[in-house]
Amino acid sequence: MKICVLPGDGIGPEIMAQAVRVLDALDLKLEMEEALLGGCAVDATGNPYPEATRKLARAADAVLLGAVGGPKWDALPREQRPERGLLGIRKDLNLFANLRPAILYPELANASSLKPEIVAGLDILIVRELTGDIYFGQPRGIETREVEGTPQRVGWNTMIYAEYEIRRILKVAFEAAQKRGKKLCSVDKMNVLECTQLWRDIADEMANDYPEVELSHMLVDNAAMQLVRAPKQFDVMVTGNMFGDILSDEASMLTGSIGMLPSASLDADNKGLYEPSHGSAPDIAGKNLANPLATILSAAMMLRYTFNQEAAAQRVENAVKKVLAQGYRTGDIFEPGTNKVGTREMGDAVLAAL
Ligand SMILES: NC(=O)c1ccc[n+]([C@@H]2O[C@H](COP(=O)([O-])OP(=O)(O)OC[C@H]3O[C@@H](n4cnc5c(N)ncnc54)[C@H](O)[C@@H]3O)[C@@H](O)[C@H]2O)c1
Ligand SMILES: CC(C)[C@H](C(=O)O)[C@@H](O)C(=O)O
Numbered sequence: 001m002k003i004c005v006l007p008g009d010g011i012g013p014e015i016m017a018q019a020v021r022v023l024d025a026l027d028l029k030l031e032m033e034e035a036l037l038g039g040c041a042v043d044a045t046g047n048p049y050p051e052a053t054r055k056l057a058r059a060a061d062a063v064l065l066g067a068v069g070g071p072k073w074d075a076l077p078r079e080q081r082p083e084r085g086l087l088g089i090r091k092d093l094n095l096f097a098n099l100r101p102a103i104l105y106p107e108l109a110n111a112s113s114l115k116p117e118i119v120a121g122l123d124i125l126i127v128r129e130l131t132g133d134i135y136f137g138q139p140r141g142i143e144t145r146e147v148e149g150t151p152q153r154v155g156w157n158t159m160i161y162a163e164y165e166i167r168r169i170l171k172v173a174f175e176a177a178q179k180r181g182k183k184l185c186s187v188d189k190m191n192v193l194e195c196t197q198l199w200r201d202i203a204d205e206m207a208n209d210y211p212e213v214e215l216s217h218m219l220v221d222n223a224a225m226q227l228v229r230a231p232k233q234f235d236v237m238v239t240g241n242m243f244g245d246i247l248s249d250e251a252s253m254l255t256g257s258i259g260m261l262p263s264a265s266l267d268a269d270n271k272g273l274y275e276p277s278h279g280s281a282p283d284i285a286g287k288n289l290a291n292p293l294a295t296i297l298s299a300a301m302m303l304r305y306t307f308n309q310e311a312a313a314q315r316v317e318n319a320v321k322k323v324l325a326q327g328y329r330t331g332d333i334f335e336p337g338t339n340k341v342g343t344r345e346m347g348d349a350v351l352a353a354l
């Protein structure tokens with residue numbers, strides 16, 4: 001069980017250190033090797049996804065990632081920015097299926113942005129397509145053109161999905177719904193965008209193959225609203241890369257914090273990259289303030305999906321439940337009456353619970 005560990009930038013190394021300690025404590029035969037991705041890789045090699053990292057990631061069974069990016073690199077040419085490293089590894093490893101489970105731990109009911117009665121028992125799986133859409137569509141660019149008689153800068157991207165891309169992500173979503181609450185909500189913007197009209201047509205065609213799953217469609221603006229109005233109407237949500245990026249950050253706050261939302265990005269064989277859904281949080285980096293639980297829970301997803309170590313995955317998840325029940329809280333989920341701790345101390349608590 002070979003794991004390529006990519007701590008990344010900002011809070012990445014801090015949260016990753018805790019996830020690695022947890023994995024070490026499990027007594028599984030895990031081999032972990034570190035490499036550079038993102039801004040740290042740009043600084044060391046000029047490339048956000050260096051060849052050495054690519055080799056290690058491709059040879060590993062799974063990749064565990066902290067987060068990449070930060071203001072230090074925002075002025076670089078786009079191809080050299082940390083985020084391109086992240087998109088590069090996702091594309092290179094064909095990680096088209098991004099699973100983002102938004103689960104409310106009962107202890108965090110008061111930390112949720114919504115009233116406890118609206119979120120109690122919340123358990124949504126967001127299935128986000130991850131290697132297509134406007135993120136990767138060509139052409140794209142910024143250039144000066146004559147528009148309405150005046151030369152001015154024009155910026156453009158292309159939202160595009162091919163049928164095979166839509167089918168394979170919908171298959172993941174239908175199958176997930178079949179194993180869970182049997183409800184699938186496909187989120188699109190078919191009233192405006194051809195690309196997502198095709199998405200909706202294909203979802204309707206595929207629904208015939210999954211008679212047990214109740215398929216519904218929702219326009220993305222309504223979905224954003226429904227998520228904060230009545231989130232428990234959702235079981236599995238499936239959507240494209242861009243809408244999924246936005247809706248998953250929104251959903252994270254229903255569970256108390258973006259620091260609680262793990263993710264798995266899988267290829268067709270469940271080889272995967274596992275990372276928290278949040279970013280490198282430059283505002284709190286280096287201060288021992290970041291919540292490491294999303295990364296620790298991402299490691300649990302890795303044990304489950306790539307390594308078939310269900311018992312170990314549950315041990316980690318139960319340890320997280322236990323530390324929350326014991327009252328340990330990083331700042332993002334703190335409320336009066338609980339025990340405020342830092343990143344490292346939260347890791348200590350999870351280890352003790354294990
Ligand atoms: N997967 C990734 O590597 C990833 C994801 C999102 C953003 N980014 C990058 O991260 C950088 C910062 O982006 P941003 O500020 O928009 O989003 P962000 O997710 O890094 O931070 C948003 C807010 O959430 C807080 N936050 C995030 N993670 C937290 C944690 N674990 N514990 C406590 N608080 C946490 C931050 O302090 C900040 O206030 C950008 O360069 C962006 O491109 C990377
Ligand atoms: C950093 C960025 C490229 C990335 C994305 O948009 O996919 C992030 O926001 C995420 O959600 O993983």
Ligand SMILES: [Mg+2]
Nearest residue numbers: 245246249277
């Ligand atoms: Mg995002």
